[in-house]
Amino acid sequence: MESSVAAARVGGFTEVEPNVWDLPASGAMRVPGRIYASRALVEALDEKVREQVTHVASLPGIVEASFAMPDAHWGYGFPIGGVAAFDPERGGVISAGGVGFDISCGVRTYRTGLKAADLGEKLETVAHDLYRTVPAGIGSQGAIRLDDAELDQMLLGGARWAVERGWGEAADLPRVEERGCVAGANPRAVSRRARDRQHGEVGTLGSGNHYLELQAVDKVFDEAAAAAYGVEGGDLLVTIHCGSRGLGHQIGTEFMQSLANAGPRYGILLPDRELACAPIRSPEGEEYLGAMRAAINGALANREVIGSLVRRVFDRHFPAARLTLLYDVSHNTCKAEEHVVGGFPRKLFVHRKGATRAFGPGHPELPDEYKAVGQPVLIGGTMGTYSFILAGTRESESRAFSSSCHGAGRKMSRTQAKKLWQGKALIRELGAGGIVIKAHSAAGAAEEAPGAYKDVEEVAAVAEAVGLSKRVARVRPVACVKG
Amino acid sequence: MHEYFEHGADVGVRGFGRSPSEAFAGAAGGLFHLIDADLELVRPEIEETFTVEASDLEALLIAYLNELISLFDGRRVLFSRFRVRIDEDRDRGIFRLRGEAAGERFDPARHEGVVEPKGATYTATRVARSDGRWLAQCVVDV
Numbered sequence: 201m202e203s204s205v206a207a208a209r210v211g212g213f214t215e216v217e218p219n220v221w222d223l224p225a226s227g228a229m230r231v232p233g234r235i236y237a238s239r240a241l242v243e244a245l246d247e248k249v250r251e252q253v254t255h256v257a258s259l260p261g262i263v264e265a266s267f268a269m270p271d272a273h274w275g276y277g278f279p280i281g282g283v284a285a286f287d288p289e290r291g292g293v294i295s296a297g298g299v300g301f302d303i304s305c306g307v308r309t310y311r312t313g314l315k316a317a318d319l320g321e322k323l324e325t326v327a328h329d330l331y332r333t334v335p336a337g338i339g340s341q342g343a344i345r346l347d348d349a350e351l352d353q354m355l356l357g358g359a360r361w362a363v364e365r366g367w368g369e370a371a372d373l374p375r376v377e378e379r380g381c382v383a384g385a386n387p388r389a390v391s392r393r394a395r396d397r398q399h400g401e402v403g404t405l406g407s408g409n410h411y412l413e414l415q416a417v418d419k420v421f422d423e424a425a426a427a428a429y430g431v432e433g434g435d436l437l438v439t440i441h442c443g444s445r446g447l448g449h450q451i452g453t454e455f456m457q458s459l460a461n462a463g464p465r466y467g468i469l470l471p472d473r474e475l476a477c478a479p480i481r482s483p484e485g486e487e488y489l490g491a492m493r494a495a496i497n498g499a500l501a502n503r504e505v506i507g508s509l510v511r512r513v514f515d516r517h518f519p520a521a522r523l524t525l526l527y528d529v530s531h532n533t534c535k536a537e538e539h540v541v542g543g544f545p546r547k548l549f550v551h552r553k554g555a556t557r558a559f560g561p562g563h564p565e566l567p568d569e570y571k572a573v574g575q576p577v578l579i580g581g582t583m584g585t586y587s588f589i590l591a592g593t594r595e596s597e598s599r600a601f602s603s604s605c606h607g608a609g610r611k612m613s614r615t616q617a618k619k620l621w622q623g624k625a626l627i628r629e630l631g632a633g634g635i636v637i638k639a640h641s642a643a644g645a646a647e648e649a650p651g652a653y654k655d656v657e658e659v660a661a662v663a664e665a666v667g668l669s670k671r672v673a674r675v676r677p678v679a680c681v682k683g
Numbered sequence: 684m685h686e687y688f689e690h691g692a693d694v695g696v697r698g699f700g701r702s703p704s705e706a707f708a709g710a711a712g713g714l715f716h717l718i719d720a721d722l723e724l725v726r727p728e729i730e731e732t733f734t735v736e737a738s739d740l741e742a743l744l745i746a747y748l749n750e751l752i753s754l755f756d757g758r759r760v761l762f763s764r765f766r767v768r769i770d771e772d773r774d775r776g777i778f779r780l781r782g783e784a785a786g787e788r789f790d791p792a793r794h795e796g797v798v799e800p801k802g803a804t805y806t807a808t809r810v811a812r813s814d815g816r817w818l819a820q821c822v823v824d825v
Contacts, residue, residue: 246691248691273691273692274690274691274692274806275692276804276805276806276822276824280692300824301801301802301824302801302824337791337796338718338789338791338794338796338797338798338799339759339761339789339790339791339794339796340791393753393757396757396758397753397756397757399757406799407796407797407798407799408798408799408825446753446756446757449752449756449802450753450756452802453749453752453753456802457746472805473805474804474805474806610691610692611691612691613689613690613691613692613694614692614693614694614798614825615687615689615694616689640791640796641795641796641797641798642795643795643797644796644797644798647797647798683799
């Protein structure tokens with residue numbers, strides 16, 4: 201008997217299986233568009249996301265589909281939560297808009313060996329010490345000043361450079377993507393202006409949605425994976441969310457312009473200026489790749505330095521505690537990876553903008569202790585709601601080139617959030633609920649109100665339902681330092 | 684003069700004026716007002732002068748705002764006064780902007796620092812005459 205149930209359609213997308221919505225290739229699209237989302241998330245989706253998924257699908261050399269993760273929202277060129285892979289052998293491009301301004305913005309989480317309950321009356325003191333010790337907010341300066349030669353070493357060495365200089369621990373490195381340092385960085389492609397913007401910003405958290413959080417493991421979904429990740433109920437974790445700071449922003453700004461100028465020389469006509477791209481195999485494409493990889497290393501070094509500052513704080517209050525890195529994931533990147541397409545392995549350049557790499561079990565990039573369960577995927581929530589630890593799956597390879605979502609994803613504009621919440625009242629309210637907030641700007645905190653974001657629990661549940669990654673643990677904020 | 688418009692994650696900044704130059708300066712005021720709500724109190728102690736070029740007015744607006752973001756981040760000057768002069772070089776088919784900006788050293792103890800602009804983007808970028816005045820707008824990634 202033929203099914204009489206018509207496929208659900210929302211905003212041009214057709215639900216082809218539960219939580220999987222396709223947009224058939226039409227017009228200039230070379231491949232279909234696909235978003236992984238629940239019906240509620242698709243219905244709430246900004247119209248611009250569909251447009252941007254369509255535009256990305258029209259870029260030369262794109263493979264399989266233009267994907268959007270469950271937390272997708274309107275970005276620049278690519279949607280935030282956009283994933284697309286390009287084949288250099290088939291005219292594939294590299295896009296500055298597909299990486300974004302805050303190159304390699306990401307999350308790292310430390311285990312502390314403590315229980316959240318151990319904080320007891322020290323909670324306020326420790327939160328205050330973190331607020332004082334880790335430079336954050338606009339105009340903040342770190343203690344580290346680098347001359348040009350040393351800056352080059354940082355851009356080449358990433359977290360490895362930080363460890364070599366005494367800011368971090370060697371044991372952290374295998375648990376950072378690329379083992380702490382991405383190959384192929386080209387400091388010569390980093391402009392004077394980008395270098396100037398970096399001056400004084402190593403080891404600074406930044407502002408906006410960047411944060412440093414003390415978290416408690418609230419619920420474990422997968423005991424075996426949690427054991428492999430070394431976490432159990434009640435554990436105290438520390439999470440850092442920040443990126444490549446002014447240096448990365450400047451590289452993003454400059455190359456969006458230069459790639460937009462270069463594109464037409466290669467016959468690339470853009471539906472949107474912010475898709476700015478050039479062939480991977482072109483001098484302009486290679487120049488951007490070199491600069492972007494330098495910024496990735498800048499971000500990895502930055503998070504490693506901040507981690508060492510956090511360790512100092514813990515040494516003061518809990519001398520016996522030892523912070524070990526669970527994992528460090530980046531969000532805004534383009535990485536050269538091997539993926540199986542049509543049964544054959546191909547070297548592709550995977551853009552993940554506001555999306556996380558999520559290698560499944562057995563992947564050679566993973567440290568031994570995580571090989572059986574897959575890569576940790578760290579999903580940041582808000583200062584008042586849960587965050588999640590997920591694990592990459594084998595299925596994710598065929599779903600979206602081993603990618604998953606990166607956070608809750610905004611659902612409300614900053615101006616709207618400021619109309620609805622008042623910073624100081626919000627901080628008091630969260631405090632009454634047991635979450636200590638230390639904010640460098642009360643108005644900035646209002647813009648980051650938990651209600652301005654999507655339901656992170658739904659985002660994580662959809663990621664699991666469609667096989668992008670599976671839930672390992674849910675964590676709740678105990679204290680949050682906002683930039 | 685400036686106002687803001689809605690964007691899902693970031694902020695739309697719109698400047699107004701009798702000319703494109705005034706509208707650009709208005710947008711710059713909107714950009715720095717995002718950083719510090721009390722911009723009127725910022726003293727014009729440090730001056731910067733710069734030139735940017737672009738092939739059209741929209742690209743010129745983005746180049747101008749990105750130059751200011753870059754100067755703020757690199758030199759830590761919170762700008763509060765803006766003057767803009769735009770000339771069209773018809774022979775070369777470009778627009779040239781000479782910008783003057785004045786402000787004071789950013790001091791986290793005195794300036795709140797609400798959000799940090801990362802870059803001016805082409806999203807919703809428009810430079811046009813509307814209702815008898817010029818407007819210059821774009822979305823800023825913060």
